Amino acid sequence: MTDQSLPAVTFRDVTRRYGPVTAVDGVNLDIAPGEFFALLGSSGSGKTTLLMLLAGFERPTEGSVLMSGTSVSDMPPHRRKIGVVFQNYALFPHLTAAENVAYPLKMRGVSRSEREERVRAALSLVNLSDRGGSYPVQMSGGQQQRVALARALVFGPDLLLMDEPLGALDRRLRDQMQQELKRIQRELGITVIYVTHDQSEAMAMADRIGVMAGGKLLQVADPVSIYEAPSNHFVARFIGECSILHVTGVDGGRGYEVVGARHSLLTPVTKPFDIVVRPESVSLHSSSNSQLDGGVAATIRDVTYLGAGWRVALQLSDGQPLLANVMRGDELAGSLAPGNSVIARWSSGAVAVLPTEGSP
Template structure:
């Protein structure tokens, strides 16, 4: 694959804290790549290392084959979209978008044309004369995106850009960002702590924890085949089965992930298909979540969570039930910690 961004054993320390710890990573040209992890996991520091806002203490970084250690942000062919938009309130929308072009010495007529085209790209044609205060949060985010794209960067960095938006608008912007990235073919590097955002938009996802990348893969790979308990718990929700429980139910003697939606809830004594496993237990809690209902079931010394389409299983709390799942849904993990 052609590489847009390459990290080779990159570390960044702040005093005694190792914010990024020996990260090695390749991001492909034209890829929508997500960095996902909890606060303090190192993902934002990696983004800042690409942007040039931070420099590595050890290791090597390349952008399109060029070494960038020591290269200032304005000399890198990347642009960043921030969560807080960082728009100039005293400037019009058009002036905000054209600001970077002005700094580069591009003439007024050309930068106004480019700004107008960039705003049309994000569905804000005709908004050039407005002030940021006259826009909604979603519109301000589009202006920030337009300002980053007008310079024609090879890599666009997005630092939790949808975090300040409400749920409905966030979902709409997710679709628009993905469509825009496909249309432009620019490499997008997207930082988020929201696993739904990462899974819905990215071609590949890197999961960060304690300054390290603990798994990289496509969204289905990450979700269906977590390699560690951390990934299983952080990306969606999972039943983490002990080696003893897994072995007793037809699995391997390793820590195992079993997603709740793979488990069906049936009446006691229901027949179990040949390639399936089962466990009998008592419903301790029911959580209605709109499209699905979650059942927390105590089976011996293990509590399992099952997820069924709403209305598909009509059992009250306290009922005894039989849980049935395909043995193939039990995914062994390299690390049960």
């Protein structure tokens, strides 16, 4: 039984090197019991290596990995009571779905009657009660993914690790499986650590997200905080779409100026800073409204149809790029064309402030 007063997982000053390459660089992280935690990063960021260190398939060069306060850095994988689901599922093709799910129980010496009961429960959990006798080749990608998930859960692990598990599925199936994974995680109350390069997947599923790059953990926060208050330029650009504008601080850091327009800040800033503006926060108006409070002159460079509206790429009069979303019914919806002049506007509370790159 795990101690719920302790973090389910702790990475303490964890570093992993492969010769001259540092894949994980001094990571410190606590993950709470029952948390759905996403490790988010591009290829080579270190996220999968961190997962493998927790699973026991790799050992840290420095630092410690703990589960419920106990170091597992030297513990073999089979003793860690961790379920793992990979992108390729790794199902045995010569075994049925039920036999695949039963395999970890058989390896643990569980009796046949108990195996059968637990396999039935696991297949029911993933809505595959009627496919136990099917072989992997007879199942869709989504069904195979469910079998792999049932196999990872059937022995009652303390942790579930998932490495890009939905990457091989199409968009519709990914969306369905995201909902299923969250349902199962809530039902079981299990701690899940989910590795992905897809920021929308992480935002949709995770209680908290850890953004990684270059082996370092750049920011850990809940989805709303990480989107609205990124810690640096990399996180801002990696999580969703945004525009980062270079501005000039005014009024002792209580505001800023961009293209001649002045805006206030909710919190004064004393050092050089940039602002992050999300496209959904930008409204566009006719260029005849040149006196619009806080409005900046811009030219439309490109328009992309999104179904519910349009993504508009703009260029401010000082040359800086800006993105805006225009929804159906907007006053400018019928006059979006490259070369047109508009006024772009956003509210004071809609921006995040970041230190200018390279500033002390």
